[in-house]
Amino acid sequence: MAGSIESHIAEWRTYVRQGRAVEGPDVDELEAHLRDQMADLGAAGLTDDEAFLVAVKRMGHVDALSREFALEHSDRLWKQLVLGSSAETERPATHLVEALVFATAAAILIQLARLSSGWPDKESSFFLRNVSLFVLPFLAGYFARGRRLSRRQGLLMIAPFVVAALVVNLYPFGPGSSTELLVALHLPIAMWFAVAFPYMGGAWRSHERRMDYVRFTGEWFIYFVLIALGGGVLIGLTSMLLQPLGQHVVEQVLTWVIPSGAAGAVIVAAWLVEAKQSVVENMAPVLTMVFTPLFAAVLAASVVIYAVSGVGEFDRDRLGMFDALLIVVLALLLYGLSARQGTQRAGLMDTMQLVAVAGALILDLMVLGSMLGRIGDLGFTPNRVAALGLNLVLLANLVWAAWLSIRLVAGRVTVHRLQRWQTMYLPVFAIWAAAVVVVLPPLFSFA
Amino acid sequence: MHIDKDLVAASATPLVLAILSEGESYGYAILNRVRELSGGELEWTDGMLYPLLHRLHRYGYVTTEWRSPPEGRRRRYYAITDAGRSALVEYQRQWDAVSRALDDMWSRFDLRPAIGGA
Numbered sequence: 001m002a003g004s005i006e007s008h009i010a011e012w013r014t015y016v017r018q019g020r021a022v023e024g025p026d027v028d029e030l031e032a033h034l035r036d037q038m039a040d041l042g043a044a045g046l047t048d049d050e051a052f053l054v055a056v057k058r059m060g061h062v063d064a065l066s067r068e069f070a071l072e073h074s075d076r077l078w079k080q081l082v083l084g085s086s087a088e089t090e091r092p093a094t095h096l097v098e099a100l101v102f103a104t105a106a107a108i109l110i111q112l113a114r115l116s117s118g119w120p121d122k123e124s125s126f127f128l129r130n131v132s133l134f135v136l137p138f139l140a141g142y143f144a145r146g147r148r149l150s151r152r153q154g155l156l157m158i159a160p161f162v163v164a165a166l167v168v169n170l171y172p173f174g175p176g177s178s179t180e181l182l183v184a185l186h187l188p189i190a191m192w193f194a195v196a197f198p199y200m201g202g203a204w205r206s207h208e209r210r211m212d213y214v215r216f217t218g219e220w221f222i223y224f225v226l227i228a229l230g231g232g233v234l235i236g237l238t239s240m241l242l243q244p245l246g247q248h249v250v251e252q253v254l255t256w257v258i259p260s261g262a263a264g265a266v267i268v269a270a271w272l273v274e275a276k277q278s279v280v281e282n283m284a285p286v287l288t289m290v291f292t293p294l295f296a297a298v299l300a301a302s303v304v305i306y307a308v309s310g311v312g313e314f315d316r317d318r319l320g321m322f323d324a325l326l327i328v329v330l331a332l333l334l335y336g337l338s339a340r341q342g343t344q345r346a347g348l349m350d351t352m353q354l355v356a357v358a359g360a361l362i363l364d365l366m367v368l369g370s371m372l373g374r375i376g377d378l379g380f381t382p383n384r385v386a387a388l389g390l391n392l393v394l395l396a397n398l399v400w401a402a403w404l405s406i407r408l409v410a411g412r413v414t415v416h417r418l419q420r421w422q423t424m425y426l427p428v429f430a431i432w433a434a435a436v437v438v439v440l441p442p443l444f445s446f447a
Numbered sequence: 448m449h450i451d452k453d454l455v456a457a458s459a460t461p462l463v464l465a466i467l468s469e470g471e472s473y474g475y476a477i478l479n480r481v482r483e484l485s486g487g488e489l490e491w492t493d494g495m496l497y498p499l500l501h502r503l504h505r506y507g508y509v510t511t512e513w514r515s516p517p518e519g520r521r522r523r524y525y526a527i528t529d530a531g532r533s534a535l536v537e538y539q540r541q542w543d544a545v546s547r548a549l550d551d552m553w554s555r556f557d558l559r560p561a562i563g564g565a
Contacts, residue, residue, distance in 0.1 A: 025513075025523075026497065026501075028521075028523075029474065029497060029522075029523045030494060030497060032473075032474075032520050032521065032523070033475045033493060035520060036475040037475065037493070058493045059492070059493045059494045060492035060494040060495060061492075064492070064495075068494070068495055068498045069501075071498065072498040072499075072501050072502050072505075073498075073501070413507065414505065414507035416505050416506055416507060
């Protein structure tokens with residue numbers, strides 16, 4: 001008799017485990033509860049079988065239970081934004097067709113724009129300035145369909161793209177203007193934040209959904225790079241095949257294939273992130289584990305080197321390089337946080353992260369010092385304002401992140417606080433990128 | 448008496464924190480204490496307690512540890528932290544304000560004549 005109860009409990013365990021948000025230790029915990037309950041019921045005179053049935057019933061419906069677990073542990077199955085098993089089975093196929101439709105549309109639009117602007121034969125600033133507007137609205141549209149946005153949310157989603165298109169094309173940029181180049185650099189970032197709105201299904205205030213978007217961005221990037229690598233091989237082979245027909249033919253084919261392929265890959269990569277989640281899911285924590293210590297070492301080494309040899313003159317190229325490094329470090333930090341289990345205790349990785357943040361902070365201070373010197377000597381230019389603003393935005397983030405990291409390693413706060421700080425800060429990046437696009441050019445009379 | 452679902456959900460966090468402030472405990476015992484405190488009127492679906500405990504852990508309000516006493520079952524124990532205590536104080540303030548406001552209204556017109564008569 002006892003054997004049959006054990007097999008009932010084992011069956012129940014398997015059933016509960018099917019909810020993908022409920023992990024091994026959780027089931028252990030629930031099982032301990034079940035056994036306590038059964039023991040009490042048994043003491044009250046119920047048979048084992050009766051006690052099991054009552055205890056299971058009190059535990060609650062398994063679907064409802066796993067949904068509740070899923071809401072708390074959204075990091076375990078964040079890809080299933082639509083919870084429930086029926087949604088899971090019908091999703092991938094229909095979404096692939098939709099993704100391909102949107103990808104094709106982006107690929108066609110970018111070709112039309114390229115042909116009408118004559119790029120790359122003619123130097124076309126129109127094409128470069130607008131390039132994100134040819135692709136990202138389709139990504140937003142793809143998410144809007146998948147998340148079934150309401151009409152009002154749809155309008156809100158379109159608004160930033162319309163404003164951006166107007167601003168970017170109505171501003172009278174002079175030839176070779178540096179504000180134009182800054183706009184071309186910052187617009188894709190601002191527009192990427194605009195895609196966040198449909199991605200989150202309009203729930204942009206939710207810190208959990210913001211973290212989901214950070215995670216999505218990281219995995220999207222990984223998939224995009226993988227597709228680009230494959231595409232690179234394909235292009236290399238194609239150009240070898242076509243070589244006998246002449247260099248001219250090769251170049252013609254490439255100007256058609258590369259922009260369209262890249263535009264389509266943006267959307268296909270987004271589809272892959274959601275559909276083939278489990279593939280990257282295993283890779284992402286490994287990648288952050290490998291690169292966080294490496295970047296921590298690089299940053300610590302450069303801090304030491306610059307402290308010994310002096311900062312010297314930061315010219316424009318070196319400033320750009322440092323800013324790129326800082327952004328990569330911050331991205332890695334964010335991505336690492338998004339993959340972090342909220343309940344783990346602080347470990348070696350958190351110390352590594354603290355080293356990386358501290359290194360980045362010191363470097364940022366050095367860069368800022370040198371930049372302020374340049375501005376003092378030479379005055380404000382659009383480039384210097386953009387760089388100064390970016391470094392201040394990074395500095396504020398890093399200072400508080402470093403403070404929280406110290407407290408985390410000391411065991412005073414939980415990872416939740418770090419995650420919350422970063423998700424709170426995300427709009428600051430969006431606002432800064434938008435400000436460079438909208439406010440900076442008129443300030444410097446489009447020079 | 449059936450207590451409204453939203454009310455059960457809203458009171459769950461302060462109640463669990465309050466029970467843990469009496470001393471560390473584990474899921475099954477916490478639920479028994481809830482039944483005891485409410486005279487059996489506050490009915491929870493047992494399983495739902497665990498996601499709640501995990502959320503409190505994520506917020507840093509409780510710490511948790513698996514422990515197997517020499518005689519008895521291996522269980523996961525929860526203990527309240529300082530952050531949890533200050534959250535509890537805040538909850539208490541909020542609930543005090545709500546129940547003061549309600550008490551004030553209840554005292555003006557007693558809407559429950561049927562209870563005594565039934």
